[in-house]
Amino acid sequence: MSTVFEVTRLRKNFGGLTVTDDVSLSMATSDRLALIGPNGAGKTTFVNLVTGNLAPTSGTVTLAGADITRLNAMQRVRRGLVRSFQVTRLFQEMTPEEHVALAVLQREGRTGRLFGDFRRMPRVMEEVRDILGTLGLDGLATRKVSEIAYGQQRLLEIALALALRPRVLLLDEPAAGVPQSDTGRIERALEMLPPDLAVLMIEHDMELVFRFARRVIVLAAGKVIFDGLPDDVVKDARVREAYLGSYAQ
């Protein structure tokens, strides 16, 4: 496995407040990494720095060996650093098939007039079917988004991200708002993600974190206080103190 993504001494100050405090981490292809930490630890700020939605005070972000620190969010997506979309960006009247086809055509710079014809494009349709199948949404391909469960809408966000062919996929709380009865579906879909993809997940649901992650990073007050195996995170004294509390007993 080779390093595909690297963050070096990334820092963000808001006035006198340091919210990201020289964070460094690297990810290899196939990594399944969870980023956790108490409320206000700086997780969202970190992801915004990585995606290019926020400019760092200092530090660098490298993707597949290239320094992307100065690139904007769209340029980073084109290089393969993709964050899952938010449900709020889905169109209620459109189907999962249409959403994914649009994302595939967008990736290829072929949107606009062509969009209505995608069902006559075998290569596009095959890719759409593959992606929906990976996430267990194939049975819902032609239903309206408004008719499918919230958990499945969250999976559709991930499907849209996959359609952009990421090297590194950032999942921002994929189970947030999903009823407990449906988190198993999210878990199974995450297991089906392409093995060579590096995945970084931010998630509050610890059951999901421990099932998904092969490595865990804990942020507290903007600093990395732990980077290691899921089995070790619950035993770490600093982590217990900062965050996990009763979960670690």
Ligand SMILES: Nc1ncnc2c1ncn2[C@@H]1O[C@H](COP(=O)(O)OP(=O)(O)OP(=O)(O)O)[C@@H](O)[C@H]1O
């Ligand atoms: N634009 C901003 N200006 C000033 N302070 C900010 C700004 N954005 C975030 N912060 C502060 O930075 C700290 C970290 O916030 P952030 O949202 O990154 O944490 P988080 O770990 O994602 O928290 P949560 O899990 O609650 O979403 C908080 O104290 C927050 O108030």
